[in-house]
Amino acid sequence: MTRISKHLCILSALFLASAAASARTFTQYSSSEKDGFWTESRLETVVRATGRPANLLEIAAGDGSEAVVTFKSWGTCFNELGWDALQVLPEEKREELLKRIFAPDGDLKYTHGRFSLGANDYARDWYSASEVPGDFELRYFDMSRDLSALIPYMHAAQKYNPDLWFWCSPWSPPAWMKINQDYPVLSSGFNRMDKRLDYLLHRNSDLKARRHDRFPDWLAGEDFFIQDPRYLKAYADYFCRYIGEYRKNGIPVRRVMYQNEAYSYTPYPGCPWTPGGAALFNGEYLAPALKEKFPDVELYLGTINTNRFDEVDGILSDGHVRGKDVFKGIGFQWEGSQIISEVRKKYPALKVVQTESECGDGRFDWRGAEHTFALINDYLGKGCEEYTFWNVILCDNGESGWGWRQNALIRVDSREKTAMLTPEYYAVKHYTHFVTAGTKLLNSVSAASVPASVAVFLTPEGKYVVTACNHDNGELPLAVMFGGDRLEAVLPPHSMHTFAEEATPPPR
Numbered sequence: 268m269t270r271i272s273k274h275l276c277i278l279s280a281l282f283l284a285s286a287a288a289s290a291r292t293f294t295q296y297s298s299s300e301k302d303g304f305w306t307e308s309r310l311e312t313v314v315r316a317t318g319r320p321a322n323l324l325e326i327a328a329g330d331g332s333e334a335v336v337t338f339k340s341w342g343t344c345f346n347e348l349g350w351d352a353l354q355v356l357p358e359e360k361r362e363e364l365l366k367r368i369f370a371p372d373g374d375l376k377y378t379h380g381r382f383s384l385g386a387n388d389y390a391r392d393w394y395s396a397s398e399v400p401g402d403f404e405l406r407y408f409d410m411s412r413d414l415s416a417l418i419p420y421m422h423a424a425q426k427y428n429p430d431l432w433f434w435c436s437p438w439s440p441p442a443w444m445k446i447n448q449d450y451p452v453l454s455s456g457f458n459r460m461d462k463r464l465d466y467l468l469h470r471n472s473d474l475k476a477r478r479h480d481r482f483p484d485w486l487a488g489e490d491f492f493i494q495d496p497r498y499l500k501a502y503a504d505y506f507c508r509y510i511g512e513y514r515k516n517g518i519p520v521r522r523v524m525y526q527n528e529a530y531s532y533t534p535y536p537g538c539p540w541t542p543g544g545a546a547l548f549n550g551e552y553l554a555p556a557l558k559e560k561f562p563d564v565e566l567y568l569g570t571i572n573t574n575r576f577d578e579v580d581g582i583l584s585d586g587h588v589r590g591k592d593v594f595k596g597i598g599f600q601w602e603g604s605q606i607i608s609e610v611r612k613k614y615p616a617l618k619v620v621q622t623e624s625e626c627g628d629g630r631f632d633w634r635g636a637e638h639t640f641a642l643i644n645d646y647l648g649k650g651c652e653e654y655t656f657w658n659v660i661l662c663d664n665g666e667s668g669w670g671w672r673q674n675a676l677i678r679v680d681s682r683e684k685t686a687m688l689t690p691e692y693y694a695v696k697h698y699t700h701f702v703t704a705g706t707k708l709l710n711s712v713s714a715a716s717v718p719a720s721v722a723v724f725l726t727p728e729g730k731y732v733v734t735a736c737n738h739d740n741g742e743l744p745l746a747v748m749f750g751g752d753r754l755e756a757v758l759p760p761h762s763m764h765t766f767a768e769e770a771t772p773p774p775r
Contacts, residue, residue, distance in 0.1 A: 290314075291731070291752055292769045298693040299762035300633040305693060310766075312752035320744045324719055326712055327748045328733075331725040334707035336650045338724075341699045342379030343368070343656045344623070346389035350420040352662045352679045356686055361423075364677060364686060368659060370427040374692075375676075375699045378428065381622070381655050382417055384437035384509050386450070387527065388535040388667050389658060391416075393450045393458075396509065400443035403501040410512045418516050425517070434522035435509065436570060439536035444498050445491050452491065455534035457669040467491070468532055468539070481575050482602040483530055490544035499548055503556040510561050523557070524569035524598055524622070525549050531572060535669040542581030549594070550587030569598030570622040574605040583614055598622035599651070604642075607649040620653040621646040627691070629665040629672025633761065636690035640736040640763055641713075643698050644720035648711035656695065660686070694736075697765045701732045714738055719758070723747060733766040 290311040298304040353361050367374040385395035399407040425431050439450045447464045454462035471488030478484060492498070510520045525548060529540040540548075549566065557564050571579055579597075582588060596618030599607055604621075611619060624642060627635040646654060658665070661675035676692040679685070705727040712721040718739035724732040737743040737758035747754040747766075754766060 291749060291754070293731075293733075293754060293766040294769060295756065296697065296765045296767070297762060298636075298690070298697065298764075299759055300690065302759070302762075304688075304690070305696070309769075310754070310756065312749060312754045314751055314753075322741075323744045323746060324712065324717060324721065325746045325748065326710055326721055326723060328723045328725075328731060329709045331707050331709060334709055334725075335648060335711065336652050336708050338647065338702055338706045338708060339652045339704050340378045341375065341654055341656075341702075342377050342381060343659045344381045344383075344387075344389075345417050345420050345424075346383075346387060346658060347391045347416045348389045348662070348667065349658055349660050349675075350416045351391070352660045352675075352677075352681075353420070353423075355662060355679050355681050355684055357684065360686060364660065365423055366427050368427075369424045369431065373427070374696050376703065377424075377656075377699070378431060378704065379653070379655070380421060380424065380431055380433045382421070382433060382435050383527065384435055384506065385439060385441070386536050387438040388533070388669055388671065389661075389673075390536075390668070392668050393536060395439070395441040395450075397441040397505060398443075403497050405501065405504055405508055408505075408508050413512075414516070418513070418518065421518050432519050432521045433513070434524070434567075435513075435520060436524040436527045437538075438527045439538050440492055440502055441505070444493055444502060445538060446489070446493055447491065450536045451534045452487075452532045452537045452539060453534050455669075458534050460534075482573055483532065486530075486575075486578070487532065487539035487541070489539075490541050491538045492540060492544060492548070494544055494547070499552045502548070503552040506553060507556050507560045510564060520564060522565040522567055522595075523553075524567050525553060527570050527623075528572040528600070530575075530578070530602075535667070535671075542578055542585060545582045546585030546587040549582075550585070550591060554591070554593045565595040566593060567596040567598050567620070568594045568617075569600075569620075571597060571599045571603035571606075572601040574602040576606045576609050579606065579610060580613065596620060599646075601625065604646060604649065607646075607651070611650060618652060619650050620655075621651040622655050624654070624656045626657050627665075627674030629674060631665070631674050631678050631689045631691070633690045635674050636694040636763070637736060637738055637761065639691050640694040640697065640734075641720045641738065643695075644711055644722050644734070644736075645713055645715070647708050647722065648713055694763055697734055697736075697763050701726070701765055701767050702734075703727070706732070719743055719745075721745065721747075730768040731766075732768065734764070735766070736763045737761065 292311050295308045297306050386393045394412045442450050449460045451458045451460050454460040513520050598620045600623040658675040660677040662679045662681045665673045678687045707725045710723045714720045720736045722734045740760050743758045745756050
């Protein structure tokens with residue numbers, strides 16, 4: 268059993284002015300692999316501590332006057348393989364799940380969606396909306412693939428939440444706009460790229476400058492997008508065509524990001540960019556095009572999946588971007604989470620959002636659920652005001668057409684035509700069911716420092732919500748302090764919890 272060597276007390280800036288006159292009553296929702304998912308119990312705060320175990324974890328709640336972040340929205344990605352998984356199920360079950368995910372009174376209460384411009388790694392296969400080389404006017408722009416899956420998927424979700432809004436980013440530009448003339452970055456047995464072109468990734472790279480504490484340990488030596496004004500302008504127009512066509516189909520696109528994971532060098536759709544190339548495209552082409560055609564659409568820098576601060580800083584400090592109000596915010600995922608604090612310190616005016624929850628390995632197990640619980644706690648604790656999950660539903664072992672197995676919140680058995688809510692579903696529900704728009708994060712403890720993830724929230728209705736996961740093999744006593752009151756609980760090993768304050772009881 269791992270023990271915390273000394274008492275840990277995380278103090279917020281302000282405590283409640285005086286001790287509470289009456290106990291607070293909480294409903295405790297608990298999930299564990301051993302004892303089951305989403306069990307309920309009730310407990311009250313106490314005025315005095317009942318004891319101070321050696322491994323007690325204490326965290327203080329504030330009054331909301333100084334919050335880490337005011338949260339805005341939970342969402343998920345809309346992918347073709349997710350839509351295909353839904354279609355396996357009988358209609359009644361399919362509608363039940365959509366309601367659970369998107370309805371304001373459902374389980375997860377998602378309020379936004381993400382989609383890709385063209386194929387991502389959970390598309391059925393490669394496609395883009397512009398497959399005619401040299402079509403700079405986009406005369407043959409083709410949305411038929413989107414109309415076959417993604418847009419029907421979004422309409423099905425809108426049935427349960429008409430107020431859903433959307434943002435988008437490409438995984439790869441149309442292949443003819445890239446230096447390798449293909450959608451991946453590297454060849455593999457899962458694509459048809461000419462392996463002789465793999466050298467393009469290393470061309471002009473300084474392979475001697477590897478740093479194994481940074482991702483990636485070496486950087487692409489040049490932009491894979493062709494740095495020619497005709498291509499850059501056509502690509503900016505490509506974004507605008509997508510936005511316009513989606514809006515014609517009733518999909519409110521509010522935000523775009525120029526590239527998904529510019530620092531992943533992949534056998535599935537991808538595109539490396541240098542800081543100079545990214546700054547040029549965003550500052551001189553994409554931002555002006557959006558301002559002219561869709562001034563209400565926000566441009567965020569993202570999605571950032573590298574922990575190399577100098578790369579991100581190189582974009583934001585470039586003359587094509589600096590001082591021009593190009594970006595309204597910045598989106599982080601994967602290794603990008605490690606530099607959020609550094610970026611916020613230098614660029615405090617930029618809003619910060621999380622853009623893709625990590626995908627797991629297709630095991631759909633409890634370990635993946637705990638990992639996701641800790642990720643949410645970490646991103647919110649670093650000031651992210653939105654959180655976007657990846658696959659919400661997949662079939663069988665969650666394998667993509669490019670040979671990668673991933674997790675999802677709902678797992679469909681394609682032979683039996685049944686669906687199972689995975690442990691990760693409940694990890695997510697422990698947050699999304701209670702932390703709604705306008706809820707303030709007051710304080711948090713990260714699993715990076717102790718074997719637990721704990722956060723204290725204050726809802727717009729003035730009620731406290733506490734989320735907690737014990738990642739340890741032994742029991743963990745927890746105390747949350749509300750001025751003179753304390754919420755006390757013992758968290759079983761490897762268990763997840765939400766403590767939701769009930770309506771104010773009459774005075775004692």
